[in-house]
Structures are given as structure tokens and as C-alpha cells.
Amino acid sequence: MCRTPSFVATTQGAGISNGLALTASAGEARKLHETFGAHISAAVRIFLPSDPSYATEITQRWTTWEAPSQIGTIKPATEKDVATIVKLCVENDIPFLATGGGHGAGTGYGKVKGALNIDLGNFRRKELPTGRSPCVGLVGLTFGGGIGTLQGRCSLIMDALVSVRMVTARGKIVVVSEIRKPGFFWALRGAGGNFGVVTSSTYRVFEATNKGKFLNADFEYAGCSSRVMWELIKAFDDDMPAELSVLVGAGPLEDA
Numbered sequence: 410m411c412r413t414p415s416f417v418a419t420t421q422g423a424g425i426s427n428g429l430a431l432t433a434s435a436g437e438a439r440k441l442h443e444t445f446g447a448h449i450s451a452a453v454r455i456f457l458p459s460d461p462s463y464a465t466e467i468t469q470r471w472t473t474w475e476a477p478s479q480i481g482t483i484k485p486a487t488e489k490d491v492a493t494i495v496k497l498c499v500e501n502d503i504p505f506l507a508t509g510g511g512h513g514a515g516t517g518y519g520k521v522k523g524a525l526n527i528d529l530g531n532f533r534r535k536e537l538p539t540g541r542s543p544c545v546g547l548v549g550l551t552f553g554g555g556i557g558t559l560q561g562r563c564s565l566i567m568d569a570l571v572s573v574r575m576v577t578a579r580g581k582i583v584v585v586s587e588i589r590k591p592g593f594f595w596a597l598r599g600a601g602g603n604f605g606v607v608t609s610s611t612y613r614v615f616e617a618t619n620k621g622k623f624l625n626a627d628f629e630y631a632g633c634s635s636r637v638m639w640e641l642i643k644a645f646d647d648d649m650p651a652e653l654s655v656l657v658g659a660g661p662l663e664d665a
């Protein structure tokens with residue numbers, strides 16, 4: 410079933426809204442309409458930056474820093490929609506970016522200009538305890554490794570990945586796993602966002618220890634204590650208990 414998207418082709422919008430650098434001209438809006446309107450399923454929704462619901466209906470980015478600029482957002486409802494959207498983007502030379510949990514942060518995002526945002530919010534079916542922040546997207550987290558409080562016992566999240574279904578740049582749906590496409594599977598776990606759009610992922614799960622409860626403690630050190638801190642961490646090199654997870658981050662402190 411096809412539908413006519415609800416946006417108006419003459420809509421214009423520009424500005425910054427909840428972390429998104431937004432740009433959409435009337436021409437781009439018309440192009441989106443013409444490109445996708447006749448091919449997507451009835452449940453797909455398209456949002457233009459000028460839509461009042463742009464800040465509420467689509468996944469918001471966690472940070473405004475180096476935000477990608479977007480001509481609009483499309484929210485596919487099915488895997489077939491994703492395949493169609495990717496294929497049409499490639500055929501029509503429309504840059505696109507998949508968004509899972511919106512917690513990606515890095516200078517690369519700011520280089521994405523005038524892209525169609527493919528919001529995968531409709532693909533969140535199950536929630537599992539993963540890293541320390543439940544709002545982070547599971548696939549995005551896996552692609553970067555996936556550190557967390559259970560990493561000593563269960564390893565990184567990417568090590569628990571069994572397989573993914575993904576849409577390639579040609580709009581083909583493939584299953585990638587250690588058995589089906591081992592080279593591809595290896596590459597996904599560290600650089601996955603560059604290879605396709607994942608529509609589902611399957612993981613190995615572990616029995617929860619201590620009824621799923623754990624103790625978390627954050628320590629903040631001034632830069633001048635850096636040597637002492639690293640030496641302390643090094644002391645665990647040979648016999649760090651699997652139950653202990655140490656995550657180290659560096660950054661400016663407000664009072665420093």
C-alpha cells in the first residue's frame with residue numbers, strides 16, 4: 410500500500426531544534442515527496458524540519474555539538490521500507506544517516522550535510538540492560554564495542570552479538586553472522602555504521618548475577634593526579650577480578 414506523505418511541498422524550514430542543525434528548502438521538500446511518496450508503506454512517516462512535531466516525534470540527538478544537518482526525517486515502519494528508502498536515496502543522490510538512539514557524538518556527524526535522517530525508532534522491540542545508559546541505541550553501542558559494568562564477566566556487547574539483518578547500500582537485505590559472512594561480521598563490530606542499516610540484531614544473553622544488582626562508583630581526578638591514577642589501574646593488570654569493571658574517561662571538569 411502506498412500513501413501520500415502529509416507534508417506540503419512548499420514548506421520551508423531552517424534552524425536548530427533539539428540538537429539538529431536543520432535545513433530544508435521548498436525544492437528539497439518537493440524532492441522528498443516525489444522520491445519516496447509512491448513507494449513507501451502507509452505506516453511510514455515523513456517529517457520536515459518545519460513540522461511542529463519534529464522535536465517530539467523523532468529521536469532527538471543527545472548533543473548539539475557537531476550535529477548533522479538534515480533536510481528531513483523519514484521513519485520507516487518495516488524492513489522493506491528501509492530497503493526501499495536506502496535504494497532510493499542512493500539512486501537519487503540523497504545523503505542519509507541512520508539514527509538509532511541518537512547518542513552518537515563525534516566530529517564526523519558535523520560533516521553530514523543536507524542528509525535525510527532515517528529514524529529507526531519504530532524498530533525498538535526489546536529492551537535489554539546493556540551499557541550504563543539505557544537511552545543509548547543498542548546497535549550504535551554494539552558497533553562501537555559496547556563497554557559496560559558487566560564487561561569483565563560478559564565481555565563487550567559486540568562479543569555477544571550473534572547476527573544482524575541489515576540493508577546494504579544497494580537496498581539488499583542480508584543476514585550477517587560468524588557463519589554467513591564472517592569477514593563482514595568482523596568488520597561490523599567496530600565500524601558497523603559504515604556498512605548498512607541494521608533492522609534487527611540477535612545477541613547471546615547471560616544469567617544475571619547478584620539478581621542484576623551492582624555497585625557503581627564514579628571518581629573524578631584532577632589532571633595533575635593522572636600518573637597516580639594510571640598507576641593504580643595498572644596495579645590491576647594481572648589479577649583484576651572479572652566482577653570489577655573499570656571505565657576511564659578524560660575531559661574538562663567544570664571546576665578545574
Ligand SMILES: Cc1cc2nc3c(=O)[nH]c(=O)nc-3n(C[C@H](O)[C@H](O)[C@H](O)COP(=O)(O)OP(=O)(O)OC[C@H]3O[C@@H](n4cnc5c(N)ncnc54)[C@H](O)[C@@H]3O)c2cc1C
Binds near residue numbers: 547606
Ligand atoms: C550519555 C551517553 C552514555 C553512553 N554510555 C555508553 C556506555 O555505557 N557504553 C558504551 O559502550 N557506549 C556508551 N556511549 C557511547 C554510545 O554507545 C555511542 O555514542 C553510540 O554510537 C550511540 O549509539 P546510538 O544509536 O544511541 O546513536 P546514533 O547517533 O543514533 O547512532 C550512532 C551511530 O551508529 C549508527 N547506527 C545506529 N543505529 C544503527 C542501525 N540500526 N543501523 C546502522 N547504523 C546505525 C548511526 O548511523 C551513527 O553512525 C554513551 C554515549 C552517551 C551520549
